[in-house]
Amino acid sequence: MQKQDFYQSLVKQAQALISGERNVIANMANLSALLFTSLEDINWAGFYLVDSPDELVLGPFQGNPACIRIPVGKGVCGTAAHAKETQLVEDVHAFDGHIACDAASNSEIVIPVFKNGEVFAVLDIDSPSLARFDEADRDGLQALVRCFELTLS
Known part of the structure:
Protein backbone atom coordinates (compact mmCIF):
# COMPACT_ATOMS: atom_id res chain seq x y z
CA MET A 1 0.00 0.00 0.00
CA GLN A 2 1.33 3.42 -0.90
CA LYS A 3 1.63 6.04 1.83
CA GLN A 4 -1.06 8.25 0.30
CA ASP A 5 -3.56 5.36 0.36
CA PHE A 6 -2.45 4.43 3.88
CA TYR A 7 -3.08 7.95 5.16
CA GLN A 8 -6.44 8.23 3.39
CA SER A 9 -7.47 5.04 5.22
CA LEU A 10 -6.03 6.36 8.50
CA VAL A 11 -7.98 9.63 8.19
CA LYS A 12 -11.19 7.66 7.60
CA GLN A 13 -10.47 5.60 10.73
CA ALA A 14 -9.81 8.80 12.68
CA GLN A 15 -13.08 10.33 11.47
CA ALA A 16 -14.96 7.22 12.57
CA LEU A 17 -13.35 7.38 16.02
CA ILE A 18 -13.98 11.05 16.74
CA SER A 19 -17.08 11.86 14.69
CA GLY A 20 -19.76 13.21 16.98
CA GLU A 21 -17.53 13.23 20.06
CA ARG A 22 -16.86 16.70 21.48
CA ASN A 23 -14.61 15.75 24.39
CA VAL A 24 -11.18 16.88 23.27
CA ILE A 25 -9.24 14.66 25.69
CA ALA A 26 -11.13 11.55 24.59
CA ASN A 27 -10.48 12.38 20.94
CA MET A 28 -6.79 13.07 21.54
CA ALA A 29 -6.46 9.79 23.45
CA ASN A 30 -8.07 7.80 20.64
CA LEU A 31 -6.04 9.54 17.94
CA SER A 32 -2.82 8.92 19.88
CA ALA A 33 -3.67 5.22 20.18
CA LEU A 34 -4.66 5.00 16.50
CA LEU A 35 -1.38 6.57 15.38
CA PHE A 36 0.77 4.55 17.78
CA THR A 37 -0.74 1.25 16.66
CA SER A 38 -0.96 2.11 12.94
CA LEU A 39 2.37 3.79 12.15
CA GLU A 40 5.47 1.67 11.77
CA ASP A 41 8.82 2.51 13.33
CA ILE A 42 7.64 5.06 15.89
CA ASN A 43 8.19 5.15 19.63
CA TRP A 44 5.89 8.00 20.72
CA ALA A 45 2.68 9.62 19.47
CA GLY A 46 0.68 12.21 21.31
CA PHE A 47 -0.30 15.76 21.98
CA TYR A 48 1.00 18.77 23.83
CA LEU A 49 -1.62 21.41 24.62
CA VAL A 50 -1.06 25.15 24.84
CA ASP A 51 -1.24 25.81 28.58
CA SER A 52 -0.28 29.50 28.45
CA PRO A 53 1.13 31.82 25.80
CA ASP A 54 4.60 30.64 26.82
CA GLU A 55 4.17 26.94 27.56
CA LEU A 56 2.90 23.59 26.28
CA VAL A 57 1.76 20.86 28.66
CA LEU A 58 1.67 17.12 28.05
CA GLY A 59 -1.65 15.76 26.82
CA PRO A 60 -2.86 12.29 25.84
CA PHE A 61 -0.13 10.11 24.33
CA GLN A 62 1.14 6.59 23.72
CA GLY A 63 4.75 5.65 24.45
CA ASN A 64 7.30 6.15 27.20
CA PRO A 65 6.83 8.84 29.86
CA ALA A 66 7.53 12.27 28.40
CA CYS A 67 8.51 15.80 29.32
CA ILE A 68 5.54 17.44 31.04
CA ARG A 69 6.15 21.07 30.07
CA ILE A 70 7.84 22.55 27.00
CA PRO A 71 8.42 26.28 26.52
CA VAL A 72 6.87 27.72 23.35
CA GLY A 73 9.74 28.36 20.94
CA LYS A 74 11.96 25.64 22.42
CA GLY A 75 12.54 22.16 21.02
CA VAL A 76 10.66 20.77 18.04
CA CYS A 77 7.23 20.97 19.71
CA GLY A 78 7.74 24.49 20.99
CA THR A 79 9.09 25.59 17.61
CA ALA A 80 6.03 24.18 15.81
CA ALA A 81 3.74 26.03 18.22
CA HIS A 82 5.67 29.29 17.88
CA ALA A 83 6.10 29.14 14.08
CA LYS A 84 2.54 27.83 13.59
CA GLU A 85 3.82 25.33 11.04
CA THR A 86 4.74 21.68 10.80
CA GLN A 87 8.27 20.72 11.78
CA LEU A 88 9.71 17.67 10.01
CA VAL A 89 13.09 16.84 11.55
CA GLU A 90 15.24 14.07 10.05
CA ASP A 91 17.77 14.13 12.91
CA VAL A 92 16.63 15.62 16.22
CA HIS A 93 20.22 15.71 17.47
CA ALA A 94 21.03 18.26 14.75
CA PHE A 95 18.00 20.41 15.68
CA ASP A 96 19.15 23.48 17.59
CA GLY A 97 17.61 23.41 21.06
CA HIS A 98 16.15 19.91 20.80
CA ILE A 99 14.63 18.71 24.07
CA ALA A 100 15.49 15.03 24.59
CA CYS A 101 12.50 13.58 26.43
CA ASP A 102 13.45 10.10 25.15
CA ALA A 103 17.07 9.41 24.21
CA ALA A 104 15.86 6.68 21.80
CA SER A 105 14.16 9.22 19.52
CA ASN A 106 16.13 10.23 16.43
CA SER A 107 13.56 11.83 14.12
CA GLU A 108 10.34 13.70 14.75
CA ILE A 109 7.36 15.34 13.13
CA VAL A 110 5.22 17.92 14.91
CA ILE A 111 2.00 19.34 13.47
CA PRO A 112 0.22 22.34 15.03
CA VAL A 113 -3.48 21.95 15.83
CA PHE A 114 -5.53 25.11 15.37
CA LYS A 115 -8.73 26.24 17.08
CA ASN A 116 -10.26 29.57 16.09
CA GLY A 117 -7.12 30.47 14.15
CA GLU A 118 -4.76 29.98 17.10
CA VAL A 119 -2.49 27.09 18.01
CA PHE A 120 -4.42 24.96 20.50
CA ALA A 121 -2.04 21.98 20.65
CA VAL A 122 0.62 20.13 18.68
CA ARG A 138 3.63 15.31 6.61
CA ASP A 139 0.73 15.61 4.18
CA GLY A 140 -1.10 12.59 5.60
CA LEU A 141 -0.68 13.63 9.22
CA GLN A 142 -1.71 17.21 8.45
CA ALA A 143 -4.90 15.81 6.87
CA LEU A 144 -5.56 13.81 10.04
CA VAL A 145 -5.03 16.93 12.17
CA ARG A 146 -7.42 18.94 9.96
CA CYS A 147 -10.03 16.22 10.60
CA PHE A 148 -9.45 16.59 14.35
CA GLU A 149 -9.67 20.39 14.14
CA LEU A 150 -13.24 20.11 12.84
CA THR A 151 -14.27 18.72 16.26
CA LEU A 152 -12.80 21.78 18.01
CA SER A 153 -14.98 24.49 16.46
Missing part, protein backbone atom coordinates in the same frame (compact mmCIF):
# COMPACT_ATOMS: atom_id res chain seq x y z
CA LEU A 123 0.64 16.53 17.51
CA ASP A 124 4.09 15.05 18.16
CA ILE A 125 5.34 11.77 16.69
CA ASP A 126 8.84 10.41 17.35
CA SER A 127 10.83 7.60 15.76
CA PRO A 128 14.00 5.77 16.79
CA SER A 129 15.10 5.87 13.11
CA LEU A 130 16.79 8.80 11.41
CA ALA A 131 14.77 10.42 8.59
CA ARG A 132 11.69 8.28 9.37
CA PHE A 133 9.23 10.95 8.19
CA ASP A 134 8.91 12.42 4.71
CA GLU A 135 6.60 14.77 2.79
CA ALA A 136 3.96 12.03 2.36
CA ASP A 137 3.89 11.55 6.16
Whole structure:
Protein backbone atom coordinates (compact mmCIF):
# COMPACT_ATOMS: atom_id res chain seq x y z
CA MET A 1 0.00 0.00 0.00
CA GLN A 2 1.33 3.42 -0.90
CA LYS A 3 1.63 6.04 1.83
CA GLN A 4 -1.06 8.25 0.30
CA ASP A 5 -3.56 5.36 0.36
CA PHE A 6 -2.45 4.43 3.88
CA TYR A 7 -3.08 7.95 5.16
CA GLN A 8 -6.44 8.23 3.39
CA SER A 9 -7.47 5.04 5.22
CA LEU A 10 -6.03 6.36 8.50
CA VAL A 11 -7.98 9.63 8.19
CA LYS A 12 -11.19 7.66 7.60
CA GLN A 13 -10.47 5.60 10.73
CA ALA A 14 -9.81 8.80 12.68
CA GLN A 15 -13.08 10.33 11.47
CA ALA A 16 -14.96 7.22 12.57
CA LEU A 17 -13.35 7.38 16.02
CA ILE A 18 -13.98 11.05 16.74
CA SER A 19 -17.08 11.86 14.69
CA GLY A 20 -19.76 13.21 16.98
CA GLU A 21 -17.53 13.23 20.06
CA ARG A 22 -16.86 16.70 21.48
CA ASN A 23 -14.61 15.75 24.39
CA VAL A 24 -11.18 16.88 23.27
CA ILE A 25 -9.24 14.66 25.69
CA ALA A 26 -11.13 11.55 24.59
CA ASN A 27 -10.48 12.38 20.94
CA MET A 28 -6.79 13.07 21.54
CA ALA A 29 -6.46 9.79 23.45
CA ASN A 30 -8.07 7.80 20.64
CA LEU A 31 -6.04 9.54 17.94
CA SER A 32 -2.82 8.92 19.88
CA ALA A 33 -3.67 5.22 20.18
CA LEU A 34 -4.66 5.00 16.50
CA LEU A 35 -1.38 6.57 15.38
CA PHE A 36 0.77 4.55 17.78
CA THR A 37 -0.74 1.25 16.66
CA SER A 38 -0.96 2.11 12.94
CA LEU A 39 2.37 3.79 12.15
CA GLU A 40 5.47 1.67 11.77
CA ASP A 41 8.82 2.51 13.33
CA ILE A 42 7.64 5.06 15.89
CA ASN A 43 8.19 5.15 19.63
CA TRP A 44 5.89 8.00 20.72
CA ALA A 45 2.68 9.62 19.47
CA GLY A 46 0.68 12.21 21.31
CA PHE A 47 -0.30 15.76 21.98
CA TYR A 48 1.00 18.77 23.83
CA LEU A 49 -1.62 21.41 24.62
CA VAL A 50 -1.06 25.15 24.84
CA ASP A 51 -1.24 25.81 28.58
CA SER A 52 -0.28 29.50 28.45
CA PRO A 53 1.13 31.82 25.80
CA ASP A 54 4.60 30.64 26.82
CA GLU A 55 4.17 26.94 27.56
CA LEU A 56 2.90 23.59 26.28
CA VAL A 57 1.76 20.86 28.66
CA LEU A 58 1.67 17.12 28.05
CA GLY A 59 -1.65 15.76 26.82
CA PRO A 60 -2.86 12.29 25.84
CA PHE A 61 -0.13 10.11 24.33
CA GLN A 62 1.14 6.59 23.72
CA GLY A 63 4.75 5.65 24.45
CA ASN A 64 7.30 6.15 27.20
CA PRO A 65 6.83 8.84 29.86
CA ALA A 66 7.53 12.27 28.40
CA CYS A 67 8.51 15.80 29.32
CA ILE A 68 5.54 17.44 31.04
CA ARG A 69 6.15 21.07 30.07
CA ILE A 70 7.84 22.55 27.00
CA PRO A 71 8.42 26.28 26.52
CA VAL A 72 6.87 27.72 23.35
CA GLY A 73 9.74 28.36 20.94
CA LYS A 74 11.96 25.64 22.42
CA GLY A 75 12.54 22.16 21.02
CA VAL A 76 10.66 20.77 18.04
CA CYS A 77 7.23 20.97 19.71
CA GLY A 78 7.74 24.49 20.99
CA THR A 79 9.09 25.59 17.61
CA ALA A 80 6.03 24.18 15.81
CA ALA A 81 3.74 26.03 18.22
CA HIS A 82 5.67 29.29 17.88
CA ALA A 83 6.10 29.14 14.08
CA LYS A 84 2.54 27.83 13.59
CA GLU A 85 3.82 25.33 11.04
CA THR A 86 4.74 21.68 10.80
CA GLN A 87 8.27 20.72 11.78
CA LEU A 88 9.71 17.67 10.01
CA VAL A 89 13.09 16.84 11.55
CA GLU A 90 15.24 14.07 10.05
CA ASP A 91 17.77 14.13 12.91
CA VAL A 92 16.63 15.62 16.22
CA HIS A 93 20.22 15.71 17.47
CA ALA A 94 21.03 18.26 14.75
CA PHE A 95 18.00 20.41 15.68
CA ASP A 96 19.15 23.48 17.59
CA GLY A 97 17.61 23.41 21.06
CA HIS A 98 16.15 19.91 20.80
CA ILE A 99 14.63 18.71 24.07
CA ALA A 100 15.49 15.03 24.59
CA CYS A 101 12.50 13.58 26.43
CA ASP A 102 13.45 10.10 25.15
CA ALA A 103 17.07 9.41 24.21
CA ALA A 104 15.86 6.68 21.80
CA SER A 105 14.16 9.22 19.52
CA ASN A 106 16.13 10.23 16.43
CA SER A 107 13.56 11.83 14.12
CA GLU A 108 10.34 13.70 14.75
CA ILE A 109 7.36 15.34 13.13
CA VAL A 110 5.22 17.92 14.91
CA ILE A 111 2.00 19.34 13.47
CA PRO A 112 0.22 22.34 15.03
CA VAL A 113 -3.48 21.95 15.83
CA PHE A 114 -5.53 25.11 15.37
CA LYS A 115 -8.73 26.24 17.08
CA ASN A 116 -10.26 29.57 16.09
CA GLY A 117 -7.12 30.47 14.15
CA GLU A 118 -4.76 29.98 17.10
CA VAL A 119 -2.49 27.09 18.01
CA PHE A 120 -4.42 24.96 20.50
CA ALA A 121 -2.04 21.98 20.65
CA VAL A 122 0.62 20.13 18.68
CA LEU A 123 0.64 16.53 17.51
CA ASP A 124 4.09 15.05 18.16
CA ILE A 125 5.34 11.77 16.69
CA ASP A 126 8.84 10.41 17.35
CA SER A 127 10.83 7.60 15.76
CA PRO A 128 14.00 5.77 16.79
CA SER A 129 15.10 5.87 13.11
CA LEU A 130 16.79 8.80 11.41
CA ALA A 131 14.77 10.42 8.59
CA ARG A 132 11.69 8.28 9.37
CA PHE A 133 9.23 10.95 8.19
CA ASP A 134 8.91 12.42 4.71
CA GLU A 135 6.60 14.77 2.79
CA ALA A 136 3.96 12.03 2.36
CA ASP A 137 3.89 11.55 6.16
CA ARG A 138 3.63 15.31 6.61
CA ASP A 139 0.73 15.61 4.18
CA GLY A 140 -1.10 12.59 5.60
CA LEU A 141 -0.68 13.63 9.22
CA GLN A 142 -1.71 17.21 8.45
CA ALA A 143 -4.90 15.81 6.87
CA LEU A 144 -5.56 13.81 10.04
CA VAL A 145 -5.03 16.93 12.17
CA ARG A 146 -7.42 18.94 9.96
CA CYS A 147 -10.03 16.22 10.60
CA PHE A 148 -9.45 16.59 14.35
CA GLU A 149 -9.67 20.39 14.14
CA LEU A 150 -13.24 20.11 12.84
CA THR A 151 -14.27 18.72 16.26
CA LEU A 152 -12.80 21.78 18.01
CA SER A 153 -14.98 24.49 16.46
